[in-house]
Each structure stands twice: as C-alpha cells, then as structure tokens.
Amino acid sequence: MKQILIITFAFLLFTTPLFAQVQESGVLYLWEISEEKIWKSFGDDETQQKYKGEIKDGKPDGLGIRLFLDGTKYMGQWQAGQKHGQGTLSFADGEKLTGEWREDKEWNIIKYDADGRLKDKYVEGVKLVNNRKAGVLFFRQEQDIWGWYESGDEVKDYKYVGEVENGKPNGWGLFTYPSGEMYEGEYKDGKTHGQGSFNYPDGKRGVGEFRENKPWNVTEFDNESNIIGEYLEGVLKVEVIEEGILFTYKEDGKWIWLENGDVGDGGKYEGQIENEKPNGRGSLIYRNGTRYVGEFKEGRWNGEGTFTFPDGEKWVGEFSKDAPWNISWYDKDGKIIAKWSDGVKQ
Structure with missing residues (x-):
C-alpha cells in the first residue's frame, strides 16, 4: 500500500542514488481575468492550464509541471511564475526544447524534432547553427580499457549516434545502453557535458545539466511526470517521500x-x-x-x-x-x- 519513491541514477561508470525533496507543493490553475493571467488554487482541468509542483506567494516557484490544453507540457524549474532554470518544454507533435531557461526565455537550450534530430541550439539566449559531422560510435572495454570505436556489437555494446569530433562524441547525440537506458543531449570529449535527458525503460527520466558524466543541475521525474529527485550543482538533495x-x-x-x-x-x-x-x-x-x-x-x-x-x-x-x-x-x-x-x- 505504501510506496517509498527511491530511484537510482546511473550513467557510464558513475552510479548514485537519487531521492526526492518536494517542499510546499500544490496545484494551481491559470485564470485570465480582465486580460491579466492569475494563478489560483482551484479550477477546471478541461478548460484551464494546470500547474503541479512547488509554490511560493501563490505562484509556481521551484520544481513543477505546467500542462497546456493543446498537449504541450513543461517540466522543470520555476521562479516567480516563470520558467527559470533547468527544464524541458515538450510539444504534442514530439518536438522538445530542453536545457536552461531564464525569465520564460530560452537561454542554454537544445531543440530537437520528434525523431530526436537536432534542430536548433541556444547559448546564453543566442540561437546558434551547428556544423559538426554526425557519426556512429560504440563504447566498450578492451584489455581493461574503456574506449570509443567505429564498429561494435549492436546488442552487447553501448552505442552513440550523433555529432563526432576527434573520434569522440562532441556536441549533441543519443547514447543507448544494452539494458535499455538512454541519454540524449550534449557531449564534450566523450563525456556527457551540458544539457541532456537520461531516460529509463520504465518511463522515469532525469533532465538538466550534466558535467563530465555526472548530474550537475538535474531534476528527475517518475513515469507520471511527478518530481522525485534533484541535484543542485552536483549535490544530491535527499528526502524520502x-x-x-x-x-x-x-x-x-x-x-x-x-x-x-x-x-x-x-x-x-x-x-x-x-x-x-x-x-x-x-x-x-x-x-x-x-x-x-x-x-x-x-x-x-x-x-x-x-x-x-x-x-x-x-x-x-x-x-x-x-x-x-x-x-x-x-x-x-x-x-x-x-x-x-x-x-x-x-
């Protein structure tokens, strides 16, 4: 009957438990009154946008999820009612914008289409065009040394598809595990570094900023989009709910x-x-x-x-x-x- 929400976050050679901390959470609905948008604690799921998560001064503040009527969904950090911090904006057609937001605007963001192909990047609020070469690499251990190879076993080896530079993942890419886990996001010199999303076979996911294969500013969600964990500047916030x-x-x-x-x-x-x-x-x-x-x-x-x-x-x-x-x-x-x-x- 009781459920203890505990999740383990693992990537490459790094494995760390990730637990939840949710404070002053609640549900808000967006009302439009005299051309002004106001958050209130009651409303209609069918006709109003809905927010579920942490609240301060009657507005989204902290970690939370906003559900739009057209199927669009934002999961991540908020400040004073605006997207601010790490988060992912997902559209009904499968397109996504994931990364860092500031005052409701794209700051350090990756945009990709429904098939996972890179469309755009934003760095400190500026949209960039990326011309790196795309490729396929395999990650495996040979003679006790882990490395990247251009050929490999599709079933047994770790596989990377994305931007490559100097024989290593550099830029944006998709990394899949033999066990079914998947990371999609930014790499630097063969390591997860930048904005990304780590996805589990059961639907759980960790979204945010990674540094050298480790979660840095990462929020984790369960398969129903409830917040169940958080890293802030590499430090795990721990609480069992x-x-x-x-x-x-x-x-x-x-x-x-x-x-x-x-x-x-x-x-x-x-x-x-x-x-x-x-x-x-x-x-x-x-x-x-x-x-x-x-x-x-x-x-x-x-x-x-x-x-x-x-x-x-x-x-x-x-x-x-x-x-x-x-x-x-x-x-x-x-x-x-x-x-x-x-x-x-x-």
Whole structure:
C-alpha cells in the first residue's frame, strides 16, 4: 500500500542514488481575468492550464509541471511564475526544447524534432547553427580499457549516434545502453557535458545539466511526470517521500486512520503520509460526497486547501486544525458568500 519513491541514477561508470525533496507543493490553475493571467488554487482541468509542483506567494516557484490544453507540457524549474532554470518544454507533435531557461526565455537550450534530430541550439539566449559531422560510435572495454570505436556489437555494446569530433562524441547525440537506458543531449570529449535527458525503460527520466558524466543541475521525474529527485550543482538533495492510501472513521469524537477499510465508513485519503496519518499534500473524500484537497498536518486539514461540497460550493484558502482560518466561501457560480479571517467568520 505504501510506496517509498527511491530511484537510482546511473550513467557510464558513475552510479548514485537519487531521492526526492518536494517542499510546499500544490496545484494551481491559470485564470485570465480582465486580460491579466492569475494563478489560483482551484479550477477546471478541461478548460484551464494546470500547474503541479512547488509554490511560493501563490505562484509556481521551484520544481513543477505546467500542462497546456493543446498537449504541450513543461517540466522543470520555476521562479516567480516563470520558467527559470533547468527544464524541458515538450510539444504534442514530439518536438522538445530542453536545457536552461531564464525569465520564460530560452537561454542554454537544445531543440530537437520528434525523431530526436537536432534542430536548433541556444547559448546564453543566442540561437546558434551547428556544423559538426554526425557519426556512429560504440563504447566498450578492451584489455581493461574503456574506449570509443567505429564498429561494435549492436546488442552487447553501448552505442552513440550523433555529432563526432576527434573520434569522440562532441556536441549533441543519443547514447543507448544494452539494458535499455538512454541519454540524449550534449557531449564534450566523450563525456556527457551540458544539457541532456537520461531516460529509463520504465518511463522515469532525469533532465538538466550534466558535467563530465555526472548530474550537475538535474531534476528527475517518475513515469507520471511527478518530481522525485534533484541535484543542485552536483549535490544530491535527499528526502524520502511516503505516499499511499488511508481510510478514516469517527469514534468517540475522534477520527481514526487505518490502512484498510471502506470509504463508506467515513472517508478515503490519498497522498503523503507520516506516522500513519495524512501529512503533506493529499485528497480526502468523505462518504457524503464532500472532498478536501490540500495540505494536512497530523491527520488534520492544515495549510492551503479547497473543501468542496456536493452542491458545488467551496471553501478556498488556509485551514487550521480542520477549521477555516483565512477562507473565502464561494457558491456554485463562483460568487463569494462569506469569509473567515484568522478563524473568525466575517
């Protein structure tokens, strides 16, 4: 029932475990009000752009994913609501831009088409044209020495397809492992160096900047595009996240949490767990149809969240110990009915 999200990141001769650290994460929706774009904690998945990840001051800030209505997706770092740092913008037709962004603009970026062919590069915000020769190389060990060769075994050897200079990968290329892993991105003198993406057979991936075969500024995602790990300047940020399902019912005025149960007894929770209680981000559905989505602490609503009634009315804002704290109460048409300020209804 419980899942510990742990992933190992390996490239060539370098193997290091990579774990997740997610802080103050949540979900935001992009609203267009009077020609102004504003992020809010509630919205419609079918008609609005959606963000999932770290948040600061009500805007995307840190690591997160933005989903566009046309199928475009950006996964990576944010600052004050803009793409800023390492990330990948993927289009529905398969084209991708991956690398470093600054204030929503391409900075050090590789653009390639749906077949993985290099289309463009941006270096410090300037688009470049690359004229290196393309080729095929194999990487294997001979007499205890690892090296690059122009011929090899398609099944047993590591294979590189891309730009070559001085008999080594230099520039952009695709490197495949016999075990199914794949790296696509920049090389320098035969080593991963620059922007790239390391992809696992099960759908997990590490995206960002590599230096001399090692992750430098790299964010890792699981096969559902959830952030599960991060390197910053070569240093691993470590935290284990436990997620799962709990059931709850009320006994003698207290809510009891169990690993097994039935939503008909009281409610069902899905999300982050600590000490066998909801702690962190999650959703709780009660048997009467009401739903709370947001932050929990020791089994209680605590922090930013949305409580939705069966008739469509909502409480949106900050909760404290299962009670409204700084909350706006909306009717089903989105009009404000009432407000709470520091726990007092206005």
